[in-house]
Amino acid sequence: MHNWHWRTWEGLPYLTCSLLETWSHGFFTQQFWPRSPLELTKMLQPNVGIYRVKQVHGNLVLTPSEIRRQESAGGELAPHPSPLAPDLLAEADGIITEQPEQAVWVASADCTPALIADSETGNVAAVHAGWRGTAAKIVPQAIARLQTQGSKIKDLRIALGPAITGSVYQVSVQVAAEVGASIIPAQAEQSILDSLHQLSDSPLLPDPHPGRVRLDVRRVIALQLEHLGVSPEQVAIAPHCTYQQPEHFFSYRRDKLKKVQWSGIVSNEP
Missing domain, CATH: 3.60.140.10 (CNF1/YfiH-like putative cysteine hydrolases)
Structure with a gap:
């Protein structure tokens, strides 16, 4: 750390x-x-x-x-x-x-x-x-x-x-999928969301409102960096x-x- x-x-x-x-x-x-x-x-x-x-x-x-x-x-x-x-x-x-x-x-x-x-x-x-x-x-x-x-x-x-932080950053599922597409190979929106949820230390967290999720942008950036080596x-x-x-x-x-x-x-x- x-x-x-x-x-x-x-x-x-x-x-x-x-x-x-x-x-x-x-x-x-x-x-x-x-x-x-x-x-x-x-x-x-x-x-x-x-x-x-x-x-x-x-x-x-x-x-x-x-x-x-x-x-x-x-x-x-x-x-x-x-x-x-x-x-x-x-x-x-x-x-x-x-x-x-x-x-x-x-x-x-x-x-x-x-x-x-x-x-x-x-x-x-x-x-x-x-x-x-x-x-x-x-x-x-x-x-x-x-x-x-x-x-x-x-x-x-x-x-x-x-x-x-992700715990308080509510976004639409469309936004989450658009950001997720930067680390998940080209897929349909729901497939991207499913793939993100399955990641260990996922950048997505649940939200009580329909069509919304919580998004950890810094975690996505960290995953982009990981993909670069x-x-x-x-x-x-x-x-x-x-x-x-x-x-x-x-x-x-x-x-x-x-x-x-x-x-x-x-x-x-x-």
Whole structure:
């Protein structure tokens, strides 16, 4: 079991994961709202490049150079980060670094923030994985992009941060089947659901309402990683639920507020 540690900065709590201890990183709580990645990066590691995207619940993963090209809009490359005007940000749900001293950030408020690091190349990724992104395999997509930069599966370390847990995340059976199709070979909806129920430590839990189930998105991501050949020792899942811990986390499902918590990580020298 990988350890998750509460840290404080100016008296405010945030989480780190022992799996990523050699990288500057943090899963920040709602107490840091509305501080931006610009401010949070200064706390983690000053004087590094800072990158975030406009999250759209897809599976596109960009590099910093791709983000800068999109945001320059044909003009002179602006210094990053953009002045936090979402309309100026490139649209994606994951970022992978290309060189040392690049900080990458994602925001979440029930969806899974995934931070990935490569112990050999020093590159890292930050991924926003809601049910739609998970159905579209965004975490495997980020890993595939890291592999194009020389990463090997055995060198990856993956931390899945605070998110809504399966015990309280009610979804339709259609949504569950769409997410389940990312780990079950092409089958009919009911066959996918049956196959998911039969898995040991199934990502599906019963729900009292007809046509509904409870879905553990982080468990599905873990199974996607398993299918890629990632060993369980390379993956850590935070024992924290955004919905059930209002003292620490925003939950869109609970509060219906457009507020988020940030998760970020800084790339290292190889």
